[in-house]
Amino acid sequence: NAKEKDIIVNTIFCGNYQQGINTDWKKGATLTGGEYMAIDHNKRIVHIVTPYDDVIIKLNSKLNSTYISYGAMGSAKLELQSRQDDNAMEMEEAVAVKRAVSKSSGMYNNSTWDLIDASEDEEFDLASIKKEELPKALRDKSKAELNAFIGEKRAERKKIQKEIKELNAKRESYISKHAQQEKGELENVMLKAIKRQAEAKQYKWE
Known part of the structure; x- marks a missing residue:
């Protein structure tokens, strides 16, 4: 299996965070030393308050x-x-x-x-x-x-x-700028997770 071959598996569940845990998506990641993430596709798009x-x-x-x-x-x-x-x-x-x-x-x-x-x-x-x-x-x-x-x-x-x-x-x-920041949150979380995992295996990130 992946763990025996020293393969890290990161999982991304499309839905509620807790639902992903209940359906073993988190377990699948932690068994291999990976990280679990969730995208809540039902999340309401909120109004971004601006100074204007x-x-x-x-x-x-x-x-x-x-x-x-x-x-x-x-x-x-x-x-x-x-x-x-x-x-x-x-x-x-x-x-x-x-x-x-x-x-x-x-x-x-x-x-x-x-x-x-x-x-x-x-x-x-x-x-x-x-x-x-x-x-x-x-x-x-x-x-x-x-x-x-x-x-x-x-x-x-x-x-x-x-x-x-x-x-x-x-x-x-202003909205466009902050919406992009919000959009990039998952990508940033994924990159940080991969960097941490790479450093743990003594890989260099350039």
């Missing part, structure tokens, strides 16, 4: 303040947007971060109830919006004042979206 998450979530709150509701359903849609953010945060911080990132993209468009998105359309006519369909704070403003206000909020939104995108790029880089 909290900042992105705070920027998302600022982003919400740039929306100007209009129309019969405008205020309800604005409230729904905030509620969806809260729901995402309750689910998991990672979900809230991803939602904030998606809101910073050009794909997130609310032209049916947000004046800024609506005004991006060349055919949009601010004069067609009734005063009573605007937020109370804007109803007494002239068309010129409204256009100026929309311009200010648009610039503010673009600035925030740019910040979120830049932070998300750093966040993804």
Whole structure:
């Protein structure tokens, strides 16, 4: 057998660590002086917390303040947007971060109830919006004042979206780096085991 021939056997069980022990995978390794390892294929992929998450979530709150509701359903849609953010945060911080990132993209468009998105359309006519369909704070403003206000909020939104995108790029880089470290854990454990075994037999590792 392997032990009699001085062959070291290392075993890797694909499943729960204890299950591997119960099914003699560890015994098979220790009998030959080898090491037992397990890969838990049912392990849940966890969210890697980054230094950028909290900042992105705070920027998302600022982003919400740039929306100007209009129309019969405008205020309800604005409230729904905030509620969806809260729901995402309750689910998991990672979900809230991803939602904030998606809101910073050009794909997130609310032209049916947000004046800024609506005004991006060349055919949009601010004069067609009734005063009573605007937020109370804007109803007494002239068309010129409204256009100026929309311009200010648009610039503010673009600035925030740019910040979120830049932070998300750093966040993804951070996640990639740490995910690689986690991915390499088994490989490192295996190499360390082989090195220890080689040294015990007075082999040199170069």
